Amino acid sequence: MESYAFVIVGGGIAGVSCAEGLAFLCPDKQILLLTASPLVKAVTDIVHLSKTLFDFDVKELRAQQFADLHPTISVIEDTVTSINTEGHTVSTTGGKCIKYDKICICTGGRPKLIAEGNPFVLGLRDTESVKEFQSRIQDARRIVVVGNGGIATELVHEVEGVEIIWAIKDKHISATFVDPGAAEFFQAQLLKRGDKMTSQTSSPVKRLKYTVDGSSDVKDAPTGAALGPDWHATFNIHGIHADMRKVTVEYETEVKEIRPRADSRDSGGESWAINVHLTNGKIYGCDFIVSATGVVPNSSVFSESGKLILADDGGIKVNWKMETSVPDIFAAGDVCTASWEHAAHWFQMRLWTQARQMGMYAAKSMAASLAGEEVLQDFCFELFSHVTRFFGFKVVLLGIYNGQTLDGQYEVLLRVTKGTEYIKLVMKDGKMQGAVLIGETDLEEMCENLILNQLDLSIYGEDLLNPDIDIEDYFD
Numbered sequence: 001m002e003s004y005a006f007v008i009v010g011g012g013i014a015g016v017s018c019a020e021g022l023a024f025l026c027p028d029k030q031i032l033l034l035t036a037s038p039l040v041k042a043v044t045d046i047v048h049l050s051k052t053l054f055d056f057d058v059k060e061l062r063a064q065q066f067a068d069l070h071p072t073i074s075v076i077e078d079t080v081t082s083i084n085t086e087g088h089t090v091s092t093t094g095g096k097c098i099k100y101d102k103i104c105i106c107t108g109g110r111p112k113l114i115a116e117g118n119p120f121v122l123g124l125r126d127t128e129s130v131k132e133f134q135s136r137i138q139d140a141r142r143i144v145v146v147g148n149g150g151i152a153t154e155l156v157h158e159v160e161g162v163e164i165i166w167a168i169k170d171k172h173i174s175a176t177f178v179d180p181g182a183a184e185f186f187q188a189q190l191l192k193r194g195d196k197m198t199s200q201t202s203s204p205v206k207r208l209k210y211t212v213d214g215s216s217d218v219k220d221a222p223t224g225a226a227l228g229p230d231w232h233a234t235f236n237i238h239g240i241h242a243d244m245r246k247v248t249v250e251y252e253t254e255v256k257e258i259r260p261r262a263d264s265r266d267s268g269g270e271s272w273a274i275n276v277h278l279t280n281g282k283i284y285g286c287d288f289i290v291s292a293t294g295v296v297p298n299s300s301v302f303s304e305s306g307k308l309i310l311a312d313d314g315g316i317k318v319n320w321k322m323e324t325s326v327p328d329i330f331a332a333g334d335v336c337t338a339s340w341e342h343a344a345h346w347f348q349m350r351l352w353t354q355a356r357q358m359g360m361y362a363a364k365s366m367a368a369s370l371a372g373e374e375v376l377q378d379f380c381f382e383l384f385s386h387v388t389r390f391f392g393f394k395v396v397l398l399g400i401y402n403g404q405t406l407d408g409q410y411e412v413l414l415r416v417t418k419g420t421e422y423i424k425l426v427m428k429d430g431k432m433q434g435a436v437l438i439g440e441t442d443l444e445e446m447c448e449n450l451i452l453n454q455l456d457l458s459i460y461g462e463d464l465l466n467p468d469i470d471i472e473d474y475f476d
């Protein structure tokens with residue numbers, strides 16, 4: 001039977017970061033990366049923008065290309081079907097049974113769809129699902145986008161040549177990431193063209209980049225690794241109309257029913273492939289629906305066969321060492337749920353950055369566990385930090401930027417310059433708890449420091465955001 005010191009399941013950012021971390025920490029141990037997908041995602045060219053925010057390039061490589069770069073890492077393209085926790089083995093659809101000393105589960109997630117199995121409801125996750133979306137949208141006149149998080153926010157900005165009905169449960173757009181004020185700031189951009197056509201900023205936005213290395217001809221597995229930043233830049237996502245930007249937002253509503261064409265016409269009397277009935281009573285005909293309604297962790301194989309304890313959201317519960325409820329089994333990335341007591345300014349969000357941090361941290365814990373050493377809790381779980389781009393603007397989110405966990409007991413300092421920047425600082429007892437920085441504010445490092453060191457800023461009052469005062473001078 002094949003045997004490895006370390007086995008990692010999943011070739012997304014979490015799994016690859018874990019494998020690379022182990023190769024670095026334990027150069028004398030053999031590592032196996034077992035992945036259902038023929039492509040793996042590797043992080044390269046990391047540039048730190050601040051202590052916790054960083055810019056990196058993500059390369060999609062063929063499994064063998066990745067293995068060639070690391071002499072102690074073997075890659076097998078296969079799907080794990082069960083885990084035997086007593087025997088320390090994993091079995092695969094390819095009939096393999098592989099022994100491990102320590103294993104890390106990094107199987108990511110899959111889209112949580114509003115109507116699983118309905119051919120007119122698409123989810124976006126990996127290259128294959130975007131290819132399907134690309135082929136369907138080129139003949140589409142109108143689509144309905146459901147959900148109010150990352151994917152929906154990017155889609156309504158990037159897709160062109162098609163009418164979009166954006167159905168959201170909330171009172172404001174992009175609610176998973178931003179507050180009503182920031183949503184209002186973005187609102188003006190709804191009908192503007194995507195990044196490819198215009199840019200809101202003259203300077204380059206520092207953010208993650210996504211490149212594909214010689215993999216365009218590779219068909220990904222049904223459970224490929226998740227796409228990431230700038231995924232839309234590598235696909236042509238244009239509808240049938242040569243030139244159209246029409247986005248209608250339907251607020252505080254959900255999809256009640258999806259009816260096939262034969263049943264009825266929409267409110268406008270037109271005939272469509274399907275009619276979408278919303279809970280607000282409106283009916284929209286469309287070509288298809290994009291269900292951008294979150295992620296379900298790919299954990300079932302391991303909870304059934306390995307008896308791992310799952311959290312309420314379906315993720316594998318892990319403690320701060322990324323250990324699961326079963327000895328010698330670790331988990332990282334979208335598949336896991338951070339079930340330790342979080343630092344005051346950190347929380348889990350299923351993001352690329354966290355997948356990488358968790359993968360690397362799991363590597364540290366696995367190496368220490370094999371060597372019988374102790375690990376210290378990592379700094380990266382002290383402060384939530386995320387840099388992305390919405391509606392053409394650089395967006396930096398720090399700490400509890402929406403007052404999460406503060407029970408409404410906080411004050412907000414705001415500075416808004418329409419079309420240029422939106423700055424929101426979340427303050428409690430004179431100390432900064434979080435920040436939303438939209439545009440080229442150049443305030444991320446200062447805010448990060450002030451959240452981490454919890455300096456009492458009461459004496460500065462609103463001067464904290466006075467553009468005529470260089471606040472950083474105060475702290476020199």
Ligand SMILES: Cc1cc2nc3c(=O)[nH]c(=O)nc-3n(C[C@H](O)[C@H](O)[C@H](O)COP(=O)(O)OP(=O)(O)OC[C@H]3O[C@@H](n4cnc5c(N)ncnc54)[C@H](O)[C@@H]3O)c2cc1C
Pocket residue numbers: 009010011012013014015034035036037078079080081106107108109124125126150151221223224225226227228229230231298301332333334335350351352353354355388
């Ligand atoms: C469209 C889109 C845009 C996004 N944009 C951003 C962004 O701008 N910024 C950001 O921070 N995050 C973004 N994310 C989220 C980010 O991509 C994910 O949080 C991150 O990639 C998760 O990485 P992972 O390694 O945990 O999982 P995944 O990338 O899902 O990788 C899971 C891996 O496990 C393999 N696998 C699954 N089951 C098995 C099995 N049984 N046996 C073997 N292998 C298996 C899969 O093939 C895959 O290789 C985006 C996600 C999507 C879908």
Ligand SMILES: NC(=O)C1=CN([C@@H]2O[C@H](COP(=O)(O)OP(=O)(O)OC[C@H]3O[C@@H](n4cnc5c(N)ncnc54)[C@H](OP(=O)(O)O)[C@@H]3O)[C@@H](O)[C@H]2O)C=CC1
Pocket residue numbers: 114146147148149150151152154168169175176254255291292293294295349350351388389
């Ligand atoms: N730029 C970035 O940082 C990006 C990050 N991502 C990440 O990729 C993953 C997938 O993205 P996405 O699918 O947008 O997930 P998100 O978790 O970002 O958002 C899901 C949205 O769907 C809503 N929702 C859930 N169920 C329903 C339902 N039945 N009907 C209507 N709305 C519903 C949620 O509302 P509620 O919360 O109220 O349930 C939420 O607004 C996420 O982890 C996301 O963070 C994706 C794209 C870009």
